[in-house]
Amino acid sequence: MKNVNGYTLVVLLLFFSSILCAQELQSSSTPEHLILNLTENPSESVAVTWRTKENTKQSVQWLESTASPLIALQAQAKEAKSNTVIYFDGDNDSLVFTCHSVIIDGLYPNTTYLYRVGSEETWSEWLEYKTAGYENEPFSFIYFGDIQNGMKSQWSRVIRKAFVTAPNTGFMVYAGDLINRANNEKDWQEWFYAGGFIHASIPSIMTPGNHDYDGLELDNHWRNQFTLPENGPDMQILEETAYYVDYQNLRIISVDINADNLDEPTEAVGRTVIWLEKVLKENKKKWTIITLHFPFYSTKANRDNAELRNKFQPLVEKYKVDMVLTGHDHAYGRGMKNIKSMTEEGEISGPVYVVSVSGTKQYSADDKGWMTRKAGNTQFFQVISITDKTLNFKTYMATGELYDEFDLIKRKGKTNKLVDKIPDVPERLYTR
Structure with missing residues (x-):
């Protein structure tokens, strides 16, 4: 063994003491x-x-x-x-x-x-x-489409920019695919790292996507690391994935169809349809929003969710849901069942449908007739602000630049009025 001089000994002592201090600061009981x-x-x-x-x-x-x-x-x-x-x-x-x-x-x-x-x-x-305020007080919330990839490296800038843009927001909504691989601890570590203290300061609600499932089984992390309402369909497999929250004058409903196969549906889809109608029928809130992972209308030419529409769209239209927030397609699209259904005065006969993405996995936004505004290859977040009679919807790029905006205006005894406020920003197609 070589002789250790005084300088080397000091360096070694400092090195090992720093390790001991780190272990003390990060003990096994550290939250x-x-x-x-x-x-x-x-x-x-x-x-x-x-x-x-x-x-x-x-x-x-x-x-x-x-x-x-x-x-x-x-x-x-x-x-x-x-x-x-x-x-x-x-x-x-x-x-x-x-x-x-x-x-x-x-x-x-x-x-x-x-x-x-x-x-x-x-x-x-x-x-x-x-805490949430009283019934008709104004409030806002943030909505994120799919994260899935690049959670730590690049989605982190999106949630942080959203926080800077709307620091007093009431809550955050995640439309599924929070991570890429179900039951993968490393993915969840990245997700929590990216959100940091924001997750601990602004409450979230989330609906699972197909990547939050392993086949038809929910990621084991989900119910252990989230504590969500248990007022959904009376089925264990849908606990804390299908539920609703009444936030001031808004009822927001999470619908989970990942636990079943829509093409060959079993009990889960049937019970979800029955439950959703009950929740919508008994709803006394002025505004109603549904969030689920799969979109009613896709942004891609080769995708179509006809069975989803067959099962759920009649309820959405019957009970005059104001907006449906989704993900899955890794692009941005905002529009209606039929754009031509909007009159010159802005009257609309159905809900506004939104598809969005906040992570790095991106697809093209094809030219499909239902979309008023679309984009590809862009990370987004949305800020929705609600008052007694107006819902303002803003879509921001990861840079903080406004990309899309509209108002929904409630009118007694009439359908909603939509006022487009699209900024003078060129439509972003799938280009680099």
Whole structure:
């Protein structure tokens, strides 16, 4: 063995001490993958989910936001429900985590709260969250189409630009294909890395896409890392994938058709149709939006979802759904069943259909008659702002530049009026 001089010894000591400090800062009980989800009643409650590498007792602390640093002394606490799960990474190596969830209830509308999760050994930072407001107060939300690829490297800029564009947004909506490979831990690590504190500050709702399923089985991560409403069809395979949320004067409904085969449908599709009609029929909210992964109308010439329309479009039209938000086609398209159905005064007879994409996997947007605005090879996010009588829809490119805009105006006893506000930006076809 060579003699170690004093300088080398100091370097080695610094190196190993830095490793020990890092291990201490990232202990096995450190909360990670922290995310908020909307509940059925988001003006009075919120769902919190996170995980640890160690099976430890975890809880959440919260209080109304304050400028005082004496936060912990004033906080309420609630113990988490926990379960241990086994995931697999891209190399098929098994990884063990404990997932924790809490629904914080008894909150006040339109109120900012501070919260943190963890244990006496290791807490997360304190984070801010604002509850939904009262019925007719204005609000906004962000909508993302497929992410699927480039989550860490390139989708991260999209969610961060969306946050900068609409920092006071009420919630975020994901229209499926959050990742590329179901049950792949590395994909989910990238997804959570990209969202970071945004996931922990702005609640999300998500509907699964075909890439969030392995065949007809939902990704094992889904129900362990998200805490979504359980008011869907009475079927275990549709729990926390088909549901609805009443957010102020909006009812937003997640429809999941991935657990069945539309060409040869079984019980899941049938129950979903019955459930959806009940949810629409009993709806007393002024605005109604449906989100699902597969589009009613495709942006690609060689794709068509006729069976989806056959099963669900009669309900969408019968109950005057205002808008349908989808993904799957890796392009952008916005329009209606029949553009000619819009009068010169802007009256429309059916919902507005939107297909969007936020990730790096891109297809062309072909020239199909239903689209008023289309684009390919572009990462997008959408900001939807709602008041008592007006829904404003803006589509932004990843750069933050406005690409599409329209208003939907509610009129008593009449159909919606659509006012196009398309900016003077050339249509982006599939070019590099």
